[in-house]
Amino acid sequence: MNERRIGIVMNGVTGRMGLRQHLERSIVAIREQGGIEAADGSMIIPEPILVGRNELKLRRIAEQYDLTRWTTDLSEALAEPDVEIYFDSQLTQLREKGVRAAVEAGKAIYCEKPIAEGLDAAVELARLVRDSGLKNGVVQDKLSLPGLRKLKRLVDGGFFGRILSVRGEFGYWVFEGDWQEAQRPSWNYKSEEGGGIIVDMFCHWRYVLDQIFGPVRSVYCQGATHIAARYDEQGKEYPATADDAAYGVFELEGGIVAQMNSSWATRVFRDELVEFQVDGTEGSAVAGLRRCRAQHRSATPKPVWNPDLPATENFREQWAEVPDNEVFDNGFKVQWEMFLRHVTSTADDSEFPWDFVEGAKGVQLAELGLQSWREGRKLEVPPLGIESRP
Incomplete structure (x- = not known):
């Protein structure tokens, strides 16, 4: 069976969520099961490149999970020839810079939420990612x-x-x-x-x-x-x-x-x-x-x-x-598998349902919640003014 190895820059894996849910229970788990089957029957094998600010932590994590590729230089990681996906689970205030770098490098983008600190920044980022034509998604694990x-x-x-x-x-x-x-x-x-x-x-x-x-x-x-x-x-x-x-x-x-x-x-x-x-x-x-x-x-x-x-x-x-009626896997891993298939698919109907526009909606509700608390009143939720496709 043919294999397709796909490089993934994973930025922020020294944090709790990035390490446990995204690296250990998703990407490493997918690798340990031999990859996932693509639409054409080939096996998709993720090849993570760990990125973070703490060299010591990165080295320890790489050794723990038997990985060899890590760096504190994001631009260096994005320049690797096999990299197709940029993943971001950094602190929210650092996320926009990383996503913009990935857009500039022409990589598909998968991102934790919130996608930005405020609604204006989230909408601007969603519009940038959408208009780039790059495949993109936001984690909606629940x-x-x-x-x-x-x-x-x-x-x-x-x-x-x-x-x-x-x-x-x-x-x-x-x-x-x-x-x-x-x-x-x-x-x-x-x-x-x-x-x-x-x-x-x-x-x-x-x-x-x-x-x-x-x-x-x-x-x-x-x-x-x-x-x-x-x-x-x-x-x-x-x-x-x-x-x-x-x-x-x-x-x-x-x-x-x-x-x-x-x-x-x-x-x-x-x-x-x-x-x-x-x-x-x-x-x-x-x-x-x-x-x-x-x-x-x-x-x-x-x-x-x-x-x-x-x-x-x-x-x-x-x-x-209510019976299971199916076998349930880790929610983060399920969505990683969906996104990997989405990125590697050439079919026109391969849309990922949770893109950056959906991510911006989450930021909108959080911002309105904070405003409602400050002002002590009920607030309407208006349309974002941006659609998933141009």
């Missing part, structure tokens, strides 16, 4: 989670009837860093370094809501910085200048109301770190990262509210498990 794929199956199958509402809960307690080490890097809590849960999670909620339930038409957001001081990686106390919780209400096309709570200052009392409850006229469902349970109209019990008596029903047992 769409590939098993729980949400099963939920989407219910939506597409008409299970809910008319969808009324969506309620999402996401988050966990991130330790302050003094008596226990924080699970997230300190820049997440510094607005001057691009931190904040609104900037982080509203990009996710935009594509989840848009692509599973319907386009977002308005937003009201209440943000908060619940933990005022945290401790960095060196154990030094610093003031938290970014929001660590966001409570959002979104109106979707068709009158669907979505409520999304996002917090790094909450303790988990649910089955999974993120859960969505969807209620419709014909049925309801609760989906998490992996599981999805549903209750049809015909099987809905008739509870009676009586605060003077203990509950006698086990409400969780009244829901049915």
